[in-house]
Amino acid sequence: MLAIKLISLLLACVVLFSVVPASGQDPLASWNEGAAKRAILEFVRVTTDKDSPKVVPPAERIATFDQDGTLWVEHPMYTQVVYCLERVPAVVKAKPELKEVEPFKTVLSSDRAAIAKLSLKDLEAIMAATLSGMTVDEFRADVRQWLATAKHPRWNRPYTELTYLPMQELLKYLRAHGYKTFIVTGGGQDFVRAYAEAVYGIPPEQVIGTMGETKYGYDKSGRPTLTKEPKLLLNDNDSGKPEGIHLMIGRRPYAAFGNTAGDRQMLEYTGAGDGARLMMLVLHDDARREYAYGPARDLPDTKVGAFSKELMAEAQQRGWHIISMKAAWKRVFAFEPIEP
């Protein structure tokens, strides 16, 4: 009898320990108590508690995250744009005829003011030239090599350290509750895949981004290769986000996180599903710890990182939650000291 009781007790312990985290461990420790944190906890509870009427089957637990400005710093320039600009000398070395051609000439001049004034069309030309022509393996290796040494001008740290600690906690918290986490970025899909697994624990097949064609072929030794082509398949911004989600996942997300008007359609599409859905926007309103480029500045929707009055109005109308960096986050970066 003692033995049977002990076995029952032991089994009970096994069950308990596998469900309840050690006491005192807050999975969202870098979040201040408040509306944003409550919304996350409540969403996870109602969609994963098996007795909840809104429980979501594990296979359907999909959460999508914009990257730049949502998971890591996007100012003063997208990391990928910095990479492309710094890659121009190598491209011109391989194709000397570009040396005197704009916008490459301006980039080579190192005239920061002129570079800052490059148009979207100029940047697209630079991106097309610097993100194609190599095999996918060569590209991945080059991005990783660049990221190992490149540093953000303000913090003088690798870009990969500039992820938001509260969002890293959120990714882990959702995964611990059976959610598959996807990045849905306007950035290049292959660029983000080069580091997403190491930086966020998100494997390449869960990174959706702006996609270019590749071309299958053979190198001189007859070995199969995939070469990056300068042809766009899908621009993963705005309407391209739900389109990219359908293309790559084929299911509607239950939760979606963004920070600009480019994420609007992804949040709309997510919110149009049945049952409990969570839509959140990171509001950059903390110039001291990061940047403030929220609606206070009233930037137009088309500007990088803009969070317009229109977006704020739609968020309020549709019940999207605003994550004020200043109010919601106890710490922004993992390297920051813990404030009292």
Added chain:
Amino acid sequence: MLAIKLISLLLACVVLFSVVPASGQDPLASWNEGAAKRAILEFVRVTTDKDSPKVVPPAERIATFDQDGTLWVEHPMYTQVVYCLERVPAVVKAKPELKEVEPFKTVLSSDRAAIAKLSLKDLEAIMAATLSGMTVDEFRADVRQWLATAKHPRWNRPYTELTYLPMQELLKYLRAHGYKTFIVTGGGQDFVRAYAEAVYGIPPEQVIGTMGETKYGYDKSGRPTLTKEPKLLLNDNDSGKPEGIHLMIGRRPYAAFGNTAGDRQMLEYTGAGDGARLMMLVLHDDARREYAYGPARDLPDTKVGAFSKELMAEAQQRGWHIISMKAAWKRVFAFEPIEP
């Protein structure tokens, strides 16, 4: 002391039962002993035994499967082509102007001989018309409804029952060893996604197929929609298979399974990676239990389901394994009686 011993024993039992399958359970019970089965067992052993020098990290364990002719029957016609032909009356009802236009006129005539003679271009026109114009949700519902009643002419059973039992066992066996299984099909991505989870346990985000564009918009009530467009994004056949794999997964598979020349590049790409790789081709040489359209019939590469002399020669040269249905499979379908 007794209590402690019991606890140790109990823990030992828990560990044992969670690792070792019940004795006598062969995970590949429908496979005859032979070269094909040995190749599978050996590949899984060397890539998943943590003491093996060729062990593959769990996150990189990717296996890709062609569908038609590799996982289920593709004769006498691809299931999706049957679906598209049967959908023509509904399309013509919505667009009466197509009634007198070829190839729709021929399809409506129900003249089987004439329908069988439709060209690839005709079929493409039919597929473009029948696979677009509706929302992705409407399309999924329609495919599921059709599959619930449509039957294969030879077996008079739903198409979804005509999957190969040995391949179903293989999918499960690989997944039990940490492999993520993907379908990489020339068929329509949205079409296969409508049933792949129920039929193979493969979720939509692990189905790669021929991809068309979708367009984000709003219905009359303002609800966001994704509508299927008649514009091709990627033809997931031949070179399109490794290109689609890179687009959707971003990693090279460790194992790839196909049955025709359309899978050649996928197998080449898989085999070009380092370490242990497994490439296999199903050879249809069993007219009694399924069909025989292997190299014996000497069909050209371009013909549906063809397995040419050239493909067989490449397989031998590159060390791809041939799965002879006749020799390698004890049972072909789950509904078949077990033969002595």
